[in-house]
Amino acid sequence: MEPIKVVITGAAGQIGYQLIYRIASGEVFGPDQPLILQLLELEAAMPALKGVVMEIDDCASSLVHDIVYTSDLKEAFNGADYAFLVGSVPRKAGMERADLLSINAGVFIDQGRAINQYASRDVKVLVVGNPCNTNCLIAASTASDLSPHQFFAMTLLDEYRATTQLARKANVHHSKIENCIIFGNHSSTLFPDYWHTLVDGKPIVDLIKSPKWFEEEFISTIQGRGAAIIQARGASSAASAANAAVGTMKKIVMGSETPFSVAIYSQGEYGSTPGTYVSMPCTSVDGKVTPITDWKHNPLAQDRMKATFEELEKERQTLRALGLLND
Numbered sequence: 092m093e094p095i096k097v098v099i100t101g102a103a104g105q106i107g108y109q110l111i112y113r114i115a116s117g118e119v120f121g122p123d124q125p126l127i128l129q130l131l132e133l134e135a136a137m138p139a140l141k142g143v144v145m146e147i148d149d150c151a152s153s154l155v156h157d158i159v160y161t162s163d164l165k166e167a168f169n170g171a172d173y174a175f176l177v178g179s180v181p182r183k184a185g186m187e188r189a190d191l192l193s194i195n196a197g198v199f200i201d202q203g204r205a206i207n208q209y210a211s212r213d214v215k216v217l218v219v220g221n222p223c224n225t226n227c228l229i230a231a232s233t234a235s236d237l238s239p240h241q242f243f244a245m246t247l248l249d250e251y252r253a254t255t256q257l258a259r260k261a262n263v264h265h266s267k268i269e270n271c272i273i274f275g276n277h278s279s280t281l282f283p284d285y286w287h288t289l290v291d292g293k294p295i296v297d298l299i300k301s302p303k304w305f306e307e308e309f310i311s312t313i314q315g316r317g318a319a320i321i322q323a324r325g326a327s328s329a330a331s332a333a334n335a336a337v338g339t340m341k342k343i344v345m346g347s348e349t350p351f352s353v354a355i356y357s358q359g360e361y362g363s364t365p366g367t368y369v370s371m372p373c374t375s376v377d378g379k380v381t382p383i384t385d386w387k388h389n390p391l392a393q394d395r396m397k398a399t400f401e402e403l404e405k406e407r408q409t410l411r412a413l414g415l416l417n418d
């Protein structure tokens with residue numbers, strides 16, 4: 092089998108350190124798929140990245156055929172088949188993720204341009220760096236020769252968070268929970284759609300008969316989980332973020348018949364604004380990610396969805412006002 096080229100940006104950062112070794116072990120692209128790892132970092136972080144590369148060497152992974160580590164965008168994205176865009180500044184306590192927009196936008200413009208010029212024409216890109224939905228929009232709009240459907244932003248971490256909270260409340264193992272899908276933005280407006288969530292095939296709202304808990308505790312816990320981790324750890328989530336990045340790319344590449352949360356290029360599904368990157372239920376077959384578009388929502392859920400869709404459009408308007416959007 093020919094090796095595939097996998098880019099990880101911010102490779103010496105917290106998430107990078109968790110992510111690279113799991114990719115190298117075959118967890119994402121399969122146990123027989125040879126890999127060329129192409130690791131991008133800022134020049135200042137090259138000594139740390141060198142240490143990360145030494146550790147990859149010391150894992151003696153049979154799948155890793157070559158490692159490129161560089162601060163040069165052309166070298167990093169050259170022929171890339173898959174890219175995890177992680178490298179960017181994380182928020183600190185008291186900030187919203189959108190506060191990072193003006194700080195991180197330039198990173199995704201440069202990387203979008205490099206992807207457009209140097210990556211494989213079939214490249215698939217997962218944006219993790221925050222605010223990930225709108226950074227995804229920046230990268231995709233800059234990579235104007237590629238389809239915007241080749242770009243995705245990560246909301247599976249929010250789904251995993253929501254699944255665990257629901258399982259705990261329902262007193263079941265989280266493997267019993269299905270269809271716990273995140274709608275909208277990876278932000279404090281995200282909507283974890285408990286109305287469609289099933290426990291052992293039955294609606295969870297029929298099991299947990301507490302509308303107040305869902306609306307006043309559950310939703311805000313998931314919306315505020317990232318901030319709560321920053322508060323507790325003094326740094327943003329890393330192991331669980333890498334775990335969700337592994338899960339998302341694996342579902343995109345290897346397929347998933349069961350719905351999962353990922354932000355995709357909207358074509359107006361569920362009343363979202365076309366052209367923004369919106370999380371919604373998706374399935375994946377043969378590398379093609381398709382949204383499920385026929386879930387019905389009551390007015391309570393519709394209000395939540397409207398708020399998060401409006402926020403995404405507002406972030407897009409901010410980009411336009413700053414002259415950062417290539418549309």
Ligand code: NAD
Nearest residue numbers: 101103104105106132133136178179180181219220221332
């Ligand atoms: P970190 O600060 O530990 O690591 C980031 C790394 O990126 C650093 O090593 C830095 O040198 C590098 N970097 C910065 N600019 C770069 C550039 N232009 N090119 C290449 N590398 C660059 O941060 P982290 O904890 O790894 O988080 C990374 C990003 O992921 C943050 O934006 C964070 O908010 C985001 N995040 C997203 C989710 C999600 O669910 N979508 C979850 C957790 C974290």
Ligand code: LMR
Nearest residue numbers: 182188221317318327328
């Ligand atoms: C998270 O959800 O943990 C990340 O997006 C980091 C953050 O800023 O909350």
